[in-house]
Amino acid sequence: MLLFLIVNVILVFGQNTGRLEFYVGTFTSEGAKGIYLCEFDTETSEIGLNQTFPGVDNPNFLKISPDKKYLYVVNRAPQIIEPAGGFVSAYEIGKNGTLKFLNKQLSHGADPCHVDVSKDGKFVAVANYGGGTTALFPVTVNGSLLPASSVIVNEGSGTDKSRQTKPYAHSIKFSPFENKIFSADLGTDQLNIYELDGDKLVQSAQKFVKLKPGAGPRHFDFHPGGNFIYVISELNSTITILKRVGENWEEVQAISTLPKDFNGTSYCADIHISNDGKYLYGSNRGHNTIAVFEIDSETKKLKSSGFVPVEGDWPRNFAFTPSGDFMLVANQKSGNITVFKINKRNGMPEYAGKQIQIPAPVCIEFL
Numbered sequence: 001m002l003l004f005l006i007v008n009v010i011l012v013f014g015q016n017t018g019r020l021e022f023y024v025g026t027f028t029s030e031g032a033k034g035i036y037l038c039e040f041d042t043e044t045s046e047i048g049l050n051q052t053f054p055g056v057d058n059p060n061f062l063k064i065s066p067d068k069k070y071l072y073v074v075n076r077a078p079q080i081i082e083p084a085g086g087f088v089s090a091y092e093i094g095k096n097g098t099l100k101f102l103n104k105q106l107s108h109g110a111d112p113c114h115v116d117v118s119k120d121g122k123f124v125a126v127a128n129y130g131g132g133t134t135a136l137f138p139v140t141v142n143g144s145l146l147p148a149s150s151v152i153v154n155e156g157s158g159t160d161k162s163r164q165t166k167p168y169a170h171s172i173k174f175s176p177f178e179n180k181i182f183s184a185d186l187g188t189d190q191l192n193i194y195e196l197d198g199d200k201l202v203q204s205a206q207k208f209v210k211l212k213p214g215a216g217p218r219h220f221d222f223h224p225g226g227n228f229i230y231v232i233s234e235l236n237s238t239i240t241i242l243k244r245v246g247e248n249w250e251e252v253q254a255i256s257t258l259p260k261d262f263n264g265t266s267y268c269a270d271i272h273i274s275n276d277g278k279y280l281y282g283s284n285r286g287h288n289t290i291a292v293f294e295i296d297s298e299t300k301k302l303k304s305s306g307f308v309p310v311e312g313d314w315p316r317n318f319a320f321t322p323s324g325d326f327m328l329v330a331n332q333k334s335g336n337i338t339v340f341k342i343n344k345r346n347g348m349p350e351y352a353g354k355q356i357q358i359p360a361p362v363c364i365e366f367l
Helices: 002-017
Strands: 019-026 034-041 047-054 059-064 070-075 087-093 099-106 112-117 123-128 133-138 150-153 169-174 181-185 190-197 200-210 217-222 228-233 238-245 248-256 267-273 279-285 289-295 302-309 315-320 326-331 336-342 349-357 361-366
Touching: 034 059, 047 349, 059 112, 059 361, 070 099, 070 112, 087 112, 087 123, 123 181, 133 169, 133 190, 133 200, 150 200, 181 217, 190 217, 200 248, 217 267, 228 267, 238 267, 248 302, 279 302, 279 315, 289 315, 302 349, 326 361, 336 361
Parallel strands: 112 169, 169 217, 267 315, 315 361
Antiparallel strands: 019 034, 019 059, 019 361, 034 047, 059 070, 070 087, 087 099, 112 123, 123 133, 123 169, 133 150, 169 181, 181 190, 190 200, 217 228, 228 238, 238 248, 267 279, 279 289, 289 302, 315 326, 326 336, 336 349
C-alpha cells in the first residue's frame, strides 16, 4: 500500500510540473471578453482555457510581480469611460490563478500600452503610447497602486510624418542590472534613459540613445551579460544593438528583421532573447514570421538564422515558457495563440501543431 501511495504521489507531481498557467491580455474592442487564464501542457503542447475575467476594457499588456502575488494591467479605456485615455490596474493573484481586483489609477496618458514592475516589487512603470508619457506608481504592501509619483512628458517628433508627429512611448522596463529605467519612444526615435531617485523618475546623465531617423523603436530586451540592449523598431523593421561603453550606451549594429527579397508591408512588434543569451527572436507583423538570429558569443552582434511562419496573422507578442523550451505566439488579427518547440541545437522554433483560439490576443504572461 505504501509503495502504491508513493507511486501515485510521483505521478501526480509529474503531471503538475508539466502544466503551466499563463494570462492573456487582449483588445476587448476587437471582440475579446477580458483577461484570459490558459493552461499549457509541456508534455502534449496542448493549450486549454481555464478562466475568463470579463469586464475589463482593453487589458492589452500585463505584468506579474516578482513574488507572483500580483498582476498589473494597462487598460486602454474608451474615451467615453475615461477622457484621459486609460488606467493601470492591480489584481491579487489567488489560488488557481484567480484574480481579485484591488484598485486602479489613471495612467496619465492616452493609450497605455506597456507596464513593468521593479525587482523589489515596490514600483510599477507605465508607457502611454497616445500620450507620449511615462509614469511611475508606488506599490503598497498589499499590492495596490498609489497615485503616480512621477510623470514624464516626452518631447519631439520624427521624420515619418504619418507616424512620428509627436512622442509615442511604446515600452518601459526596469534594468535588471542597475538603477536605470529605459523607455522606447516610437515617435522620437529614442530609447530614453531614466533613474529612480526615491519615488521619482529622473533623466539619467545620458538622457537617451538616438536611433536611425524613422526607425520607430517599439520594444527592447537586455542581454543576460548586462552590457547589451537589443531594440526592435516597428517602422523600419530593424533590430539595433546598443553596447555599454563606460557609463554610456552606443549603437554597434542595426540589422533587418525581413528577408532581402521581401517587398510587402510589415511592422515589427516584440523581441526576446533566449535564457542562455545565444539567440534572439523578433516578430514581424505583415510578413507574419518570427525572425531568428544567432548572437555572436564575443561581439554580441547578430547573424540571421532564418524566418519561421507564425501560423497566424499579426504576431503582436510572444513569450517563452520559463524553461525556454517552448515559444507561444499571440496572433492578434487571426485570434489564435500558436505553439512552437525550440530546437536546442540551432535555436529555431518548430511548430508543434497546437493552438488555441483567443480573440485579439496581444500579450502573454506566464504565471
